[in-house]
Every structure is written in structure tokens, then in C-alpha cells.
Amino acid sequence: MNYKKRDDYKKLISLIQSVIILGIETVAFGFAWYRYYDTTRELDESFAGAGNLVVIIYCVILLFFTRLNGGYKFGHLRLMDLIFSQILSLIGANVIIFFIMCLALRQLLIPGVILLLTLIEIAFVFIYNGLMFFLETRLYPPRQLILVYGDKGPLEMFSTFRTRTDKFHIAETVHESRGLTAIMEKVENSDGVILHRVHPDIRSEILHLCYRNDIRAYVVPYISDIILWSSGDTHLFDTPMLVTHSHSITAVEAFFKRLMDVVGALIMFIVLSPIMLIVAIGVKVQDGGPIIYKQDRVTKDGRVFKILKFRSMMKDSEVNGARLATKDDDRVTPFGRVIRDLHVDELPQLINVLRGDMSLVGPRPERPEIIEQYKDEIPEFDYRLKVKAGLTGYAQVYGRYKTPSYNKLKLDMIYIEHYSIWLDIKLLFLTFKIIFIKDNSEGFDEKTAEEMSEKMKES
Numbered sequence: 391m392n393y394k395k396r397d398d399y400k401k402l403i404s405l406i407q408s409v410i411i412l413g414i415e416t417v418a419f420g421f422a423w424y425r426y427y428d429t430t431r432e433l434d435e436s437f438a439g440a441g442n443l444v445v446i447i448y449c450v451i452l453l454f455f456t457r458l459n460g461g462y463k464f465g466h467l468r469l470m471d472l473i474f475s476q477i478l479s480l481i482g483a484n485v486i487i488f489f490i491m492c493l494a495l496r497q498l499l500i501p502g503v504i505l506l507l508t509l510i511e512i513a514f515v516f517i518y519n520g521l522m523f524f525l526e527t528r529l530y531p532p533r534q535l536i537l538v539y540g541d542k543g544p545l546e547m548f549s550t551f552r553t554r555t556d557k558f559h560i561a562e563t564v565h566e567s568r569g570l571t572a573i574m575e576k577v578e579n580s581d582g583v584i585l586h587r588v589h590p591d592i593r594s595e596i597l598h599l600c601y602r603n604d605i606r607a608y609v610v611p612y613i614s615d616i617i618l619w620s621s622g623d624t625h626l627f628d629t630p631m632l633v634t635h636s637h638s639i640t641a642v643e644a645f646f647k648r649l650m651d652v653v654g655a656l657i658m659f660i661v662l663s664p665i666m667l668i669v670a671i672g673v674k675v676q677d678g679g680p681i682i683y684k685q686d687r688v689t690k691d692g693r694v695f696k697i698l699k700f701r702s703m704m705k706d707s708e709v710n711g712a713r714l715a716t717k718d719d720d721r722v723t724p725f726g727r728v729i730r731d732l733h734v735d736e737l738p739q740l741i742n743v744l745r746g747d748m749s750l751v752g753p754r755p756e757r758p759e760i761i762e763q764y765k766d767e768i769p770e771f772d773y774r775l776k777v778k779a780g781l782t783g784y785a786q787v788y789g790r791y792k793t794p795s796y797n798k799l800k801l802d803m804i805y806i807e808h809y810s811i812w813l814d815i816k817l818l819f820l821t822f823k824i825i826f827i828k829d830n831s832e833g834f835d836e837k838t839a840e841e842m843s844e845k846m847k848e849s
Contacts, residue, residue: 398464400530407522408462414518415511416449416481419487424450427491427701428826432598444494448487455479458819461609465530468554469523472824476515478823484508498835532559536580538573538596540566547586547610550815566592568688575597613770616800620807637807638776648812651750654818655743666737669700669729676725679705682738687755691773694758695747702726733825739781751814752780753802764795765804771795774802777809782821 423444424819425669488504491617530786537544537560544563551558551711552625564573566588577596582605585593593609600607621632641646659666670681671698683701688692703721722730729735748755752775756764764771785798786806793801807814 397634403529404462404464406599407464411476411518412449412453412456414514415452416445418511418514419448419484420445420662422503422507423491427495427499433437442815444487444811451486452479452483455482455819458816459823461819464522465526465557468556469519473515473519474823476519477512480511481513484511504811516840519538519804527556530557532557534559534561534581535608536561536576536582537586538588539563540589540592544586547584550757562586562824570595577605578603580605582608584608584610586610586829587612600630600825611800613773613800616803616807619804630837636776637809639809647749647814648746650814651743652772654750659740660746662737662740665734666700669734669737672725672729673701676723677705686758687774687779688758688761689747689755690777692775695742695755697747697755698741700735700738702730702735711769717763736781743781747779749778749780750820751782751805751807751817752778754786755779760849768796768799771799774805774806776798782817784817787817788826797804 394571412757416425440799456479458815459475460467461472461479463472463475467475483505488499488501492499528605532555535558539547549561551560562576562578566573570592572598573592577599583596583600585596587608587610588596597607597609599605617634618632620637621634624631624633667745673681679699683699683703685698685699687697690696702723703726704723726735738750744751763773783802785793785801789798789801805817
């Protein structure tokens, strides 16, 4: 298949898909507004003609939320992720526009119509995306890829790409020891290539080949690649030169980040306090043990603090020493499993945020023993301690609980090297989506957890 020609139209098709769904959702809201809400008020000269503005505002809010949640990434996200992103965006936009309508009409409106509209829009989202996915799988069959790997086996990449069989298929694997000539010949006749821990010289040659021949290359970065990713350029000399530096949050950024932490944590604490009360009662009733579980964790610059969580395990779960949570851990209580799946066991960490131990967004804090163990295998693991630990983070949104530690480090470094307040806001919004994705709350498999727990005891 001619993938180059196919890809030329892909962005245009995705744009058309986005415009269609936004247009239909806006028209649906416009019908509800003009038919049921706009006629409930007495027009006056100050408001005459402003009704159209409500529809425009709805379109803008919906566009903002959907883009923020990645709801227009047709052909990029998995079908259910795309649908879920659009549904969350619809709910958020409809809640906000309802309050705007109440203010515009100066009365408390009955929410029945907006609720019905939301249900109709959700049904449309399922139908529309299902149809688009069906057409896309016919127009864009999975790309046949060659995996070129070096000092690490191909199993990790097989596991990673297996989650997206709708888009990718690893048709062949080649170790770098096969020699550059043989590898280049295979890549030149492929639809795309994955480069996983390949020697820099070989990787460079393959990338040049892909660039010349418009072949798609998926490169798994090293830590050094991420450092270069955020580098600046200088033109002091007659040759292009990149400048890297140890990135840190500026004083201005730190001020606004702390301000957002305090305000955001206070609002969340107040809004979620009824849920926290219910959870606290549930934990106490379960077995009469303590409600809050405290554990040593590490934050910025290696400082150790006590993290707070609602207890989800049995009272004596660590009487024989610390042990990592597993996927089907028998130490987790029935009620604890529920609050873990919903992530509400993490809510007391809002107090850690207010205390200044943590931020709303940042790398998740690890135990000191875990960090020492990781540092033996990954000397760069301390790089993630350049910022405060977070309630949520880049690795939590784009990774999973059982994502390998080296990959989590790379995700956390991308956050640190590309930090901005806008990125914090985006990650907070995206966190609401991953709360309902089970993979993000599952523990390690038994074998992995046992191996890591043994190393913790040795350290």
C-alpha cells in the first residue's frame, strides 16, 4: 500500500471529521436553546440579538474541552478512549453552558432539556465514532513495521505495540548484529520501522535512509534524547549548535504553580469532602482499623515526607515488611479495592499538597527503598527529583501503574523539560479521564512484585 499518499490526506480527513462532529453537536444545542430556553424569557433591548452569542460560546467551550481531552485525535486514540474523551468534554461543556444560560436568562432553569440533549449527544458520539472507526480501518489498515532492536530484546516493544493492533503490526524483527547493509535493505522495503535501543551509529544511518525515502520511523528515545529535545539553539558560530542546560522551574513559574496548588487543593478538598467522609466511614466500618495510612515517600531534592492515603489494605498488611501491591493482592480489603479502582484512596494527599510536600502535578512520589533500588539499575533516576512530587503527573496520564520504571522516568523528564502552567492544567483535566481506565490502577504481576520486594528488603 502507498502509505505516503495515504498519509497526505489523513490530517485533512481528521480535520473534516472534527468539524462535522463539532458542527452537529453545536446545531443540536442551538435547537435546544432556541426551541426550549430562549423563548422562556421576555426580550429586552439590552439582550435582543444576544441569544446567538450563547450558541457561539457553547461551540467555543466544547471545542476547548474536546481539544484539551484529545477528543479530535481521530485515527490516533483507541476507539473507546476517543469516545470517552468526547463524552467527558460534552458533559463539561453542557454543565458550564447551563450555568451561563441561567445567568443570561436571570432565572434558575429546569435542567431536563439539557440532560436530554446530553444523552442524545452521547448516543450520537457512539454512533458517529463507531462509523468513523469502521471506515478508517478500511481506508487505513495496520501499518506493517520492522522492529530493529539492540541491547534489549524485542518483547517490550511487542507488548507495547500489541495494545494498538488496529494501527500497527510488527511484521519482522531484526537485531542490529545482522549488519547495517542487511538492515537498511529491509527498512527500505518496509512501511515503517521501530528503533529500540539501537547503537547510535546504526540508528543515525537508518534515520537518514527513512528521511530520504519518506519512511515512517518510530524511535524509542534515550534519556540523552529527551535532554536534547528541550535544548535551545545558538548562532554565535558558523555552524548550528544546540545548547542544553539543567532545567528548573523559574521563580515566576514556581510562584504560580504554588498558587494553583493551594487554590486548586482547597477547592477540591471542599468539593470532595462529602466523598472523603463516606470513604473514611467505609474504611473504619470495614475492620475497625485506622482510616489514614502513612508511608515514607520522596519529593523534590530527595526530601522524605509522610504521604497520606485512605487505608485500602488490611491492618497488618505489612507486619512482615514492605511489599509492593500486586494486581490481585489478597491484602486489599473489598472496600479498599473499590476506592483503589476509583482512585479516591489518594484524596488525603490534598493535605500533602497544602502542606507543600507535594504539588497537584508532578512525578509520583516513590518510597526511599524503591528509589535506591531503581538507582542501581537506572543511575539517572534522581533526575525526576528536580521538582516536587505530584498527586498526578505526566507518567500517570500517558503511562500505567505497571509501566517499566525506565519508561516512567522518561515520561517524568519530558514533563520537567517542557514544564509550563498550561501543561499542568492540561494534565489535571486528562487525569479525570484516566481515573476510569482500569489499567492505570492495576498493580504489578505477582512475580515482578516479589522480585522488587526482595530487593527492597536487601537494601
